[in-house]
Amino acid sequence: MSLRCHSLMEENLTFAQAWLDFVPPDPAHYLESFIHCYRRGARSVRIEPANPTSISVARLIADTYGVGVRVNSPTTPADCLILLDTDADILSARLHALIDSPCQIVAPITSRYYQNQSYFLLTMPKAGTHLLYELMRSFHIDDGGPAPPTRAGHYHSLVHGHTHTTAIRFFEELANYPRGGADHPFFAHPALFIYRNPMDVVVSETFYLTRKEKTPLAHYYTTFSDHERCQSLIAADPIIGCIRDRVRAYVAWPRLANVIPVSFEELIGRKGGGSDEVQQRTIWSLQLKLHVSGSPREHGEKLFNPGSWTFRQGTINSHREFFRAEHYEAFRCLNQDFMRELGYDMEDSFEAGYLPRFVEAYRHRPLQLQTASS
Numbered sequence: 001m002s003l004r005c006h007s008l009m010e011e012n013l014t015f016a017q018a019w020l021d022f023v024p025p026d027p028a029h030y031l032e033s034f035i036h037c038y039r040r041g042a043r044s045v046r047i048e049p050a051n052p053t054s055i056s057v058a059r060l061i062a063d064t065y066g067v068g069v070r071v072n073s074p075t076t077p078a079d080c081l082i083l084l085d086t087d088a089d090i091l092s093a094r095l096h097a098l099i100d101s102p103c104q105i106v107a108p109i110t111s112r113y114y115q116n117q118s119y120f121l122l123t124m125p126k127a128g129t130h131l132l133y134e135l136m137r138s139f140h141i142d143d144g145g146p147a148p149p150t151r152a153g154h155y156h157s158l159v160h161g162h163t164h165t166t167a168i169r170f171f172e173e174l175a176n177y178p179r180g181g182a183d184h185p186f187f188a189h190p191a192l193f194i195y196r197n198p199m200d201v202v203v204s205e206t207f208y209l210t211r212k213e214k215t216p217l218a219h220y221y222t223t224f225s226d227h228e229r230c231q232s233l234i235a236a237d238p239i240i241g242c243i244r245d246r247v248r249a250y251v252a253w254p255r256l257a258n259v260i261p262v263s264f265e266e267l268i269g270r271k272g273g274g275s276d277e278v279q280q281r282t283i284w285s286l287q288l289k290l291h292v293s294g295s296p297r298e299h300g301e302k303l304f305n306p307g308s309w310t311f312r313q314g315t316i317n318s319h320r321e322f323f324r325a326e327h328y329e330a331f332r333c334l335n336q337d338f339m340r341e342l343g344y345d346m347e348d349s350f351e352a353g354y355l356p357r358f359v360e361a362y363r364h365r366p367l368q369l370q371t372a373s374s
Helices: 027-039 052-065 088-096 129-138 167-176 198-208 226-235 243-248 276-290 296-300 325-332 337-341 359-364
Strands: 019-023 044-048 068-071 080-083 104-108 119-123 142-147 154-158 191-195 259-263
Touching: 019 027, 019 276, 027 052, 027 080, 027 104, 044 052, 052 068, 080 088, 088 104, 088 276, 119 129, 129 191, 129 296, 198 226, 198 243, 226 325, 243 337, 259 276, 259 359, 276 296, 276 359
Parallel strands: 019 104, 044 068, 044 080, 080 104, 119 154, 119 191, 142 154, 191 259
Antiparallel strands: none
16 A cells, blocks of 8 residues: 655654654544644644544644644645544555654554554574663563563563574474464564674674673683684684574565664664664654654664673764774684675775665665555
8 A cells, every 4th residue: 555645844853853643533622732832943844644534633733733734635735644544444544654854744643553553572692682771661561571461562572581582593493383374463463673784793703702690601601812813703603604594594574574674783873873864764763664653763762771781882883993804714714694785885984874785776765564454
């Protein structure tokens, strides 16, 4: 389903100024939510589509605040957009059309509202798991543990009690379910998958695997020097194999239509060597896809958490400071398919604000969920 939804605004808002709210589909609630837009300077309103509710809302706003209100006038500039579609699929399509348009939006609560849905988190180890946890916390989505069963307003893991399930392991596990797991709840719910430059992943592993309070593997890996450990983790470590094999176990996740891939580089923000604007743009797209209220700027400010259990540096391009010639050589000896699958190339310049190649394609990709009849 594709709907054209113009977002012409009187002022050219940035993603830092964008704001989204969901309310019960009632004129009084639309008016109450508009108050926040008015306080942010909104002095004109566009309401879509035209129906009896839109007329009531338009009159309430015009009579109460004396601002200009246009109904079903998609080319008319406005400071605030009020969407009235109560069909979840139609509303989702309208919201998706606004991914590149930071604006102030009021929309109705439907079955796709974030507190009415369950979620799955999928994370490559050392790829920024804590960022997704902090984002879920900011979204007010709580940890629901492994699934099934699923719980509305909660995120879940697959197979394990943690979120590091590989695509290979999941599909192997489905063989134990009726009908081979074709109706597993995973496919009917949104899933967020975070990935990261494998060159930075292996650096993070190099230091994490020395921490005996966090992993028993430290008893083995502390027998190496830092650079020897990194070399082993790249090439062919006797316990956990090479970085290519570890990453390739996850690269199938982005191919699933219910999975929203998000890179560490776009989500980390300025404090981690990225960009706050890119971070806010990504969060705005997630808010629209998942029907989550709030400001992308305010959500983004909560993500960088040095107090996280696994936090070390939390920056992009960490391999540039750590890799030696032998590390680059070991990396080049690997089949580079695992890098290309995620949009990276080890010959990239990796400057400040670096982003992998598929960020924009994934951000614009509509979320598709399996239904009972799918």
